[in-house]
Amino acid sequence: MTKQIIFIFALFCSIQTWANSQPEQEDTVRYTSHYVATEQVQPVYLDGVVLPVRGSGNWFVSIAGGTTAFLGTPLGCEDVFGRLKPSYSLAVGKWFTPSVGARINYSGLRFKDARLSTQDYHHIHADLLWNVFGHRYSRQEQVRWSLAPFAGVGLLHHATNGHNPFAVSYGVQGEYRISKRVSAMLELSGTTTFQDFDGYGKPNRLGDNMLSLSAGFIFHLGKVGWKRAVDxxxxxxxxxxxxxxxxxxxxxxxxxxxxxxxxxxxxxxxxxxxxxxxxxxxxxxxFEDRDSSIINCGYPRNNYSGLNSLRARLKNRKWDGVSPFGRIESISDSDCLVSENRNILAADTTILMYTDNQCIGSPVYFFFALNSDRLTDASQMLNLDELARVAKKHNLCVRVTGAADSSTGTAAINDSLSVLRSGIIAAELEQRGIPADRIIKAGKGGIADHLPIEANRHTKVELYFSKTTKTGD
Missing domain, CATH: 1.20.5 (Single alpha-helices involved in coiled-coils or other helix-helix interfaces)
Structure with missing residues (x-):
């Protein structure tokens, strides 16, 4: 009994293991994505290269007030602090690069000359500025501090004696950016001119000097700032x-x-x-899902089967149904005339309704490439097999008419091309067993009967009865 229990238990475990190991039904089709995600390129900036936000930007206007001390030759008996007099300055300038700028500055008011008498003066000069912290703009967009030594040339005017000597200006300007448009400014500057500026000293020798300390504000105009050049x-x-x-x-x-x-x-x-x-x-x-693509094959189509049947019934509505050949034999689907346009002759009865020399059904067109006797699509040759089969079965005649596109080529070329095209199709029909005496060839030359114009480059094939056919050949 114990052996039977062990055997049953082992069998049960084996069945369970086999069940767990059964492969699951899975779809073996896998979709492979061809999407390629391109990594977004992070801007890399050129080291030490910046560009102005706009070429007309980075203009500034400054206004400052302070004090001036005149140190001339001869010097006089007063010290520096006893010579101090108030002064002011106005300037307009532009920074061409973060490091290089220029300005036109006007300053003046009063000073004490060698005899310690108070005099009025005016000073106008043009300065070239060099910002020693300008290189920082290549690493950051905004720089709070700037320190700009400057040097320039100009003219001094003594209001009392009328002297207007040439003067050299120099100094250093410190700036702290309060906001995008406003900065605080502190400037220490000097001016050197000839000794006789104040009326005392030797002419044509440098010796009179002015030292100025001023503070004020700088207002930035237009587009402000610099762009780092992207690599x-x-x-x-x-x-x-x-x-x-x-x-x-x-x-x-x-x-x-x-x-x-x-x-x-x-x-x-x-x-x-x-x-x-x-x-x-x-x-x-x-073919239901592919009809639209099958129809668009690159050359014109014929699709007149329904119209042909209606025309035949209307034209021969009094037909008694008796075939001139005797018993009317219906034909199967395989006896139908098939073309690219599905032009079908449904039965012998339909064929026999047509009169002498009248085209049975609709013509079958064979379309050619421009200026050649080559078909636009070789699959059109399949129509020739069915045309030959139906013509031989019912002893029909064939009319082959070639044409060319009148919008291209000369009249002589189009005439020869139309004849050549009809000859190509006629030769193919002869190879398929239609006697040459039952084929009529013609060339229409250049025509413009159809749209699009490519449809005029064709050979038209028509099947019809002749008198000999109806009377017996």
Whole structure:
């Protein structure tokens, strides 16, 4: 009993293990994404290179007030503090780079000369400024502090004696940026001119000096600031990579387009074969989603089968149904005339309704490439087989008419081209067993009967009864 229990337990475990090891049903189709995420290029800035926000920007106006001490030759008996007099200055300038700028400055008011008498003066000068902290703009957008030594030239004017000597200006300006538009300014400057500026001393010798200390504000006008120059190398590399990737995608697209065109032509041929064999109704569901692509085959289409049937019934509404050949034999789907436009002669009864020399059904057109006797699509040759088969079965005559496009080529070229095209189709029909005496060839030359103009480059094939056919050949 114990052995039986152990055996049953072992069997149960084996069954459970086998059940757990059964493969699950999974979909073997996997979707592969071709999306390629390009990494966002982070800006890399060139070291030490900046650009102005705009070429007309970085203008400034300054206003300052302070004190001036005149130290002339001769000096006089007063010390520096006893010579101090108030002064002011106004300036307009522009920074061309973070380090280089220029300004025009006016300053003046009063000073004490060598005899310690108070005199009025005016000083106008142009200065070149050099910001020693300008290099910081290449690493940050805003710099609070700036220190700018300057030097320049100008003219001094003594209001009492009328002297206007040449003067050299120099100094240093410190600036603290309060906001984007306003800065506080402190300036220590000096001016050197000739000794006779105050009326005392030797002419044509430098010796009179003015020392000034002033404080005020600078107002920044227009576009303010500097842009760091971006290194274009990463973007160039990314653009090269994207160009290569586009080329790869273009090649793949051309490959898939060629395969799609090949599959489309195969489907067209398959549909023709199924239509000839009478199996199109059975398998038409395979083509329902592809009808739009199958129809667009690159050359004009014929689609008059319903119209042909209606015309035949209306024209022969009094027909007694007796065939001139004796017993009327209905024909199967395989006896139908099939063309690119699905132009079908439904039965012998329909064929026999037509009178002498009247085209049975609609003409079948064969379209040619520009200025050549080459068909636009070789699959059109399939129509010739059915045309020959129906013509031989019912002893019909064939009218072959070539044409060319009158909008291109000369009249002589179009005439010869139309004859050549009709001869090509007629020769193909003869190879398929139609006697040459039942084929009538004609060339219409250049025509402009159809739109689009490409439709005029064709050969038209018509099947019809002749008198000999109806009376017996």
């Amino acid at each position: 274009a190398t990463p973007y160039i590399r990314q653009n090269e990579w994207l160009t290569d990737y586009v080329n790869i995608l273009s090649k793949e697209n051309n490959h898939y387009k060629s395969r799609f065109d090949r599959d489309k032509r195969t489907l067209i041929e398959l549909k023709k074969i199924l239509e000839i064999e009478g199996l199109l109704d059975t398998y038409k569901h395979l």
